[in-house]
Amino acid sequence: MTNPVALESFxxxxxxxxxxxxxxxxxxxxxxxxxxxxxxxxxxxxxWGPEHLGHRGGRLLTxxxxxxxxxxxxxxxxxxxxxxxxxxxxxxxxxxxASAALARPDDAVVVHELAVTxxxxxxxxxxxxxxxxxxxxxxxxxxxxxxxxATAVAAMYRHWGLDEIGRVPMPGDAIALRxxxxxxxxxxxRLSVPDPEVGG
Numbered sequence: 001m002t003n004p005v006a007l008e009s010f011x012x013x014x015x016x017x018x019x020x021x022x023x024x025x026x027x028x029x030x031x032x033x034x035x036x037x038x039x040x041x042x043x044x045x046x047x048w049g050p051e052h053l054g055h056r057g058g059r060l061l062t063x064x065x066x067x068x069x070x071x072x073x074x075x076x077x078x079x080x081x082x083x084x085x086x087x088x089x090x091x092x093x094x095x096x097x098a099s100a101a102l103a104r105p106d107d108a109v110v111v112h113e114l115a116v117t118x119x120x121x122x123x124x125x126x127x128x129x130x131x132x133x134x135x136x137x138x139x140x141x142x143x144x145x146x147x148x149x150a151t152a153v154a155a156m157y158r159h160w161g162l163d164e165i166g167r168v169p170m171p172g173d174a175i176a177l178r179x180x181x182x183x184x185x186x187x188x189x190r191l192s193v194p195d196p197e198v199g200g
Contacts, residue, residue: 003065005125007132010060013053019046021069029115034149052112055080061133063125071116073129079105087168087179095165097181101141109137109184111144124195131191134184142184148176161190
């Protein structure tokens with residue numbers, strides 16, 4: 001029998017202890033395959049994470065079992081993120097969703113990060129985090145990015161109902177970012193229904 005998952009939502013700010021746990025999980029998740037990112041770079045979420053949470057529409061959703069953090073998701077309004085505005089500008093010519101979001105950046109939300117600890121994957125925790133993160137959001141459109149080499153994660157997002165609208169090269173890196181999107185209300189409704197194939 002698996003332990004139950006407790007979800008907690010933070011808007012605007014979160015306690016230091018929460019950010020300590022989020023940082024540890026973030027480093028664990030993204031130093032591993034297929035990401036293989038630098039632990040020191042990842043550790044800077046301890047600085048920029050609270051800044052993103054403090055932006056308009058900032059929300060942090062944590063998932064815990066037996067008091068241990070096993071997953072989290074972080075989102076904020078598109079208008080608060082110049083990097084994401086630049087990403088969507090590169091896709092606007094070929095994507096109505098990107099073009100519409102740029103025209104009304106206050107009507108779009110960016111899921112900046114979503115991570116689940118390796119030992120708890122396959123239980124639907126990522127799906128639960130994202131569903132709770134998007135619950136009651138008023139923005140029309142949701143965007144999320146995933147590195148091109150993370151093909152299984154991109155497939156999972158498409159299974160959840162997000163559509164890939166293009167790839168954008170990342171500055172100073174040899175990899176590209178896949179950009180996926182879905183109408184927020186439709187995505188939240190879809191995610192709130194348990195998946196018989198449970199993944200994430």
